[in-house]
Amino acid sequence: xxxxxxxxxxxxxxxxxxxxxxxxxxxxxxxxxxxxxxxxxxxxxxxxxxxxxxxxxxxxxxxxxxxxxxxxxxxxxxxxxxxxxxxxxxxxxxxxxxxxxxxxxxxxxxxxxxxxxxxxxxxxxxxxxxxxxxxxxxxxxxxxxxxxxxx
Numbered sequence: 001x002x003x004x005x006x007x008x009x010x011x012x013x014x015x016x017x018x019x020x021x022x023x024x025x026x027x028x029x030x031x032x033x034x035x036x037x038x039x040x041x042x043x044x045x046x047x048x049x050x051x052x053x054x055x056x057x058x059x060x061x062x063x064x065x066x067x068x069x070x071x072x073x074x075x076x077x078x079x080x081x082x083x084x085x086x087x088x089x090x091x092x093x094x095x096x097x098x099x100x101x102x103x104x105x106x107x108x109x110x111x112x113x114x115x116x117x118x119x120x121x122x123x124x125x126x127x128x129x130x131x132x133x134x135x136x137x138x139x140x141x142x143x144x145x146x147x148x149x150x151x
Contacts, residue, residue, distance in 0.1 A: 043108065046121075047072055050106050053126050057133055057145060064137060067101035070129070076107045090114075091128040093136050104132045123148060 032038045054070035076089040088110050096102040106128055115121040126148035127141070134141040142149045 042112070046108050046112065049122055049125055053129050054104070057129055061137065065133065069101055069103045071103055071105045072108055073105055074107070075109050091132045093132040095136065102136055104129060
């Protein structure tokens with residue numbers, strides 16, 4: 001009984017993402033550690049700002065805005081219809097239907113280009129959200145968020 005020794009097969013493929021290139025060079029770690037302010041991008045900070053403002057306004061009207069979605073898009077649609085004005089939209093509301101909840105869309109780029117600093121951006125986001133939610137609920141935006149319109 002002659003038993004032939006088992007020869008090792010080809011090496012198994014590596015599991016997980018490749019962290020360096022095939023010659024051992026390349027990035028070994030993140031350039032900015034997570035505890036530093038530069039770790040989060042402008043887009044991430046804007047998304048958090050909109051989410052916080054939307055949650056704060058939804059708490060003011062818990063029964064009427066329980067299923068509302070607040071979404072962020074980069075830019076508004078490019079081609080307006082012939083009967084629409086050719087102005088830049090800062091936000092948009094889509095009323096609820098049987099299958100979808102109400103959606104408020106905030107456009108990131110037009111808002112960021114109109115603001116010089118973070119405080120001004122926060123105020124403009126709150127004003128746009130209060131305008132859109134006010135049109136959804138048929139109430140004036142000053143009643144939705146009085147602090148945003150008092151300044």
